[in-house]
Amino acid sequence: MCGAVQYYPYGTLGNLLYVFIDRANVLYNNRTTATSHKAQERFLKQSSSREGHNQRPKLVDGLGNFEPRDLQPREGPGENGKPHFLRQEQQNDADQSESQYGMNIACSDEISLDRSILDTRLEECKHWDYPTDLPSTSVIIVFHNEGWSVLLRTVHSVINRTPSYILKEVLLVDDFSDKENLKSGQLEKYIERFNGKVRLIRNTQREGLIRTRSKGAKEAKGEVIVFLDAHCEVNINWLPPLLAPIYRNHKTMTVPVIDGIDHKSWEVRPVYGDDRHFRGIFEWGMLYKENEVPMKELQTRKYNSEPYKSPTHAGGLFAINREYFLEIGAYDPGLLVWGGENFELSFKIWQCGGSIEWVPCSKVGHVYRSFMPYNFGKLANKKKGPLITINYKRVIETWFDEKYKEYFYTREPLARFLDMGDISEQIALKERLNCKNFQWYMENVAYDVFDKYPELPPNIHYGELRSGAVNKCLDTLGHGPPALMAISHCHGFGNNQLIRLNAKGQLGVGERCIEADAQGIKLAFCRLGTVDGPWLYDENTHVLLHRVHKKCMALHPQTSHLSLMPCDVNNTYQQWYFKQISVK
Template sequence: MLSSARRFFIRRRYLGWTSAAGVCLLLICIIYVLSTGSWEAPKLRAVANGKYADLKKSRYENRNRHKQGPGEYGAGVFLQGEEKKNADELAKKEAFNIIASDGIALDRSLPDVRNPACKSVEYPKDLPTASVVIIFHNEAWTPLLRTAHSVVNRSPPQYLHEVILLDDASYRDRLGEELDKYVQDTWPDGVVKVVRVKERAGLIRARIAGAKAATGDVLIFLDSHCEANEGWLEPLLARIGENSSRVLVPGIDAIDSETLEYSKNGGIAVGGFTWSLHFTWSPFVPTKWELDQGFGKEWQPLRSPTMPGGLFAADRKYFFDVGAYDPGMDVWGGENLEISFRVWMCGGSLEFIPCSRVGHIFRSSHPYTFPGNKDTHGINSMRLAEVWMDEYKRLFYMHRRDLLKQDMGDISERKALRERLKCKSFSWYLENVYPEKFIIDEKVLAYGMVRNPGSNLCLDTMGKDEKTRFDIGLFHCQNGASANEVFSLSQKNELRREEACLDSVGAEGSKVSLNPCHGHKGNQEWRHHKDSGVIVHVPSGKCLDVSGLKSGDSVQLKKCNGGNDQKWTIEHYLDI
């Protein structure tokens, strides 16, 4: 028999071996977790997925169940009396009708606005998985959660890997513990997760954080006031599954900021930009390449020079390989054009996918603050221009001379990225991706200030919104300090801005308006005679005239007389 001391020694040694084995097992588990990003072992995860399989199936199959109530099937909610008065007052802060939103179910039904041809498209069964990343900062409760509900309910569960609600340091009531509890109770399968940053990152850096937290094959970024519609996910995943270097934008439907009505238009447009580096919408006109490739129909993928920014999908690995976002950009502004130029110039492509529909509340203003009240759009755009636009950055600074002495931060890493990826020139981008883009000072007859020497008055847009029609004004010539006074005389004899042309009915004494260029001459055709100085409206034969006018008035047309009030010079002559 073993002595008591001997037995004690053996037991101690056994316990030591057991403890050591336990520590080793724990280390193995930790290493596994760090490498997979999951606290669940594969077997437990499979059990969990099986446990919630019925829930996921039911959630998806019942997404279109018949419902009644305010806002159902995308209907608008129209308030009256005191309720409308309160809503209007709150809209000053929220920039949308929060009372109408709060009265609509978080999982409301929507009209299927897809082109009928989209409904017959069959997608592969084996598609990549999606991580949907939704950034929010002090977003109102109902639009935020309606976004999450719409994504989960209208996404086939086998393709929806996760929905990440990334909180960019919100301090609004309900967005802390109450949001955590709601998410846990509503989606016990864990498909929706709340991830928080410790301090305000701004939209751009918050998206980088959200992308790093994601583990699905494809990243899909949505704003926190969207509603994903029927069949929205598969077209995006299938297109990226074919080519991982495609960056895709769904068809974006307007959700009215006052009534929350979901637009039934179902139309499509593509993206452009102004030389002041703001995004613009452009009507879709198929290029010869698209027609030759069998594309060009409104329901097929559409190549686009730029994207609006808030809603897009990209292969997760490709997103980081091509440079993600510029982390030197602050908060918001310019990042959408930067990634658009970069993707195209560095070998990728950008497309709108009309068969994927997502609604978006277009607010008239930002309901949140910009730290330091900085001109983040301007400084971010300056970084973009310096890294990607080569000699064409001159056209940006033509609009933003005030930025020439601003500190934009270090851009050496972004320039090194461009070099490493062997990206093409911005000239290549303009020639191959956006050949229809009007370049103010290239392939024109003249450009710059259009000046009447006798009065020192120049044609001037007076800072008005060029998406609207208005009369062209006169203002003291600013000698290049104001982009409002930059015009071009095109080879088509249009006196124009980037997208709008001088237009007139030609009556004696009539004003001259700025209207969208149509390219068919007519009331938009002008002739400038450099020797005599007159600018003649070809259809009427009348001349631009400043007689009896002062700074702040609108320029007029009068019968040509060759007087000083009808003599003009254009700042730079190229071919006239």
């Protein structure tokens, strides 16, 4: 039942963090009220074949001179979202920019900042009509050391494809970039051409994207704020569909459906096919996932292009009423730099009386990089331990009930010992806003999480798994599944050597499982929806028995290959010791 899994590895502070788009198809239940699509219908008139026909004159005015460029074919590199390839002799520039930015800036530099985009919307989207008095909007783009042409193409795309009467401003917030062209007056000079529509403010020290966004929200002048990463291109008529649900209910946050922009060729590609909808969920280690929207959730809608509810979102791209965002405390200011803020905001919104909708008619392209090109700066040094995990800990300690916190600590056992700082203000906010508990959220909103990531049985053991024969530890070596497990020098930091054995016989590393076949001991994807496994650890003899194959995990004395062998409890090459890891 599980389809292709696409993932984006990021090297962060020695940890490997995988941001997943997980395309398994799960059908499940929920209900929505009939009123939501009745309200929708007011905006959908089917007779005309022209886009936004009733209020069309206004939208045309808003799109200005640039509109024909998108609707009529243009010639040139990357036009219509097509891939652009550099010449052989430019390979050096391409490689250099990729290693600096995680994306091929040399390629981007050859593509027009006003390039036309591939219209990836559902056909139905061209027939929706939106109110003429949609709220004024600030588009906030925070950036740290982004490529010049990529950042500015984001700005141009917003200016070109947003009705100007809704667009209050594009607010650029520089998070203390140190690249010369971003630092000097060049950017100030460039944005003069937008006659005040584009504003630039700067941090005086590195704050990280989370605090920088909260700062942007305070500074913004629009009634609604929309956040975009600094490497995006918005699609045709992207904004009105995002605003309509907020117009109806100011506590609704909306999320566009994200297309991929290739970081080498700048090709625009939909991530999913037309006929399937996905929404944001998570597993218990708090890695972000996307899951096919449960059928019942979709059946309550009349049209395939209507918004649907989602438990969470990827983080970067969304619209929200500004005052509402500030009322619920913006982001927890104790969250540093990157990660977890998407969950914090989602749990807060849902548990405290708001909702999140994903909007199929609003499409925005985002460049998925090959790696994270920046470090976390001085802020990271203020914390002991991995910063993203500390962020997660703050979020789950604030919003999870006790039972659910245990699942997080089972999956991330070292997190229990990390210093997350003071969360008393977050707890006070939760009480002040009279927020519901996490059980309610799991039952009513994120009910599809359990289907894939059931309750985790407790760990019997966790730590490094040392061989009884040599002073080495089981290690993934940072490989993704499927890969052979290996042994290497015990480093004591956990990460790829942090092995867990749970009460149901599952041996895991991170969110992956350790299994065995004829080739040897392997790192594998855990079977979705299961938490058990074949392993039995004998506390006396220290052998690890594979109950299905009825053999034991063994290390080859000469080759160091790991495999299953007929059990021999006296053979030290079959003996394994769990050793606790202490947080440094």
